[in-house]
Amino acid sequence: xxxxxxxxxxxxDYAIDEIDKxxxxxxxxxxxxxxxxxSEIFTDLLEEGANIHLKNIDGNTALxxxxxxxxxxxxxxxxxxxxxIDTINIxxxxxxxxxxxxxxxEIVSLLVNAGADVRIKNPDDFTALDLAVTPKILRILKNxx
Numbered sequence: 606x607x608x609x610x611x612x613x614x615x616x617x618d619y620a621i622d623e624i625d626k627x628x629x630x631x632x633x634x635x636x637x638x639x640x641x642x643x644s645e646i647f648t649d650l651l652e653e654g655a656n657i658h659l660k661n662i663d664g665n666t667a668l669x670x671x672x673x674x675x676x677x678x679x680x681x682x683x684x685x686x687x688x689x690i691d692t693i694n695i696x697x698x699x700x701x702x703x704x705x706x707x708x709x710x711e712i713v714s715l716l717v718n719a720g721a722d723v724r725i726k727n728p729d730d731f732t733a734l735d736l737a738v739t740p741k742i743l744r745i746l747k748n749x750x
Contacts, residue, residue: 610649613638624655631661632670639667639683642674647682657688664694672700672712680712684719697727705746706736713742717749724750 606621619626619634627633632640635655638647651657657667668688671679684690691699701721704712713733717723723733723746734746 606649606653607645610646613643613646621653624650624653625659627659627661630663633659633661633667635659636661636665636667636670639676639679640670640674642671642676642679644676644678647676647679651682651686657683657686660692660694663696664692666692666700668692669694669700669703672704672707672709672716675709675712677711677715680715684715690716690719690721691725693725697729699725699733701725701733702727702731702736705733705742706738708738708742710739710741710745713737713745717745 611621614621614634617634617637618628625633633655635647635650635657638650660666666688668680668683671683693699701713701716704716726732737743737746
């Protein structure tokens with residue numbers, strides 16, 4: 606493991622011997638690195654055996670947080686590692702819905718191509734298509750149906 610990762614863990618109140626410790630808001634070190642879009646730290650943690658399937662107190666996985674962090678490489682790794690793409694958080698939102706409503710066109714495309722279900726509805730009966738904020742996202746989601 607890189608020294609920079611060990612320093613990052615210490616600075617963020619995580620430890621290598623508790624790789625899946627859930628800190629603030631239930632986020633693990635892997636989730637925090639994904640949210641920051643920090644590929645180097647993320648990769649080191651993954652190689653050390655960090656669990657990609659854990660959820661924080663909001664019901665978000667590292668995938669949702671990686672979508673927030675907008676690091677395509679991290680998202681691709683999570684998908685390749687078999688993370689559940691269609692997890693629904695406590696607000697009834699999937700990573701695809703979040704990406705569609707945030708204008709993250711490349712991420713929407715990646716998730717759809719990875720098999721994200723465009724038909725899932727949130728508690729207000731909206732799908733990712735209903736939440737699309739750009740014409741390109743609208744087209745991607747319409748073509749995926």
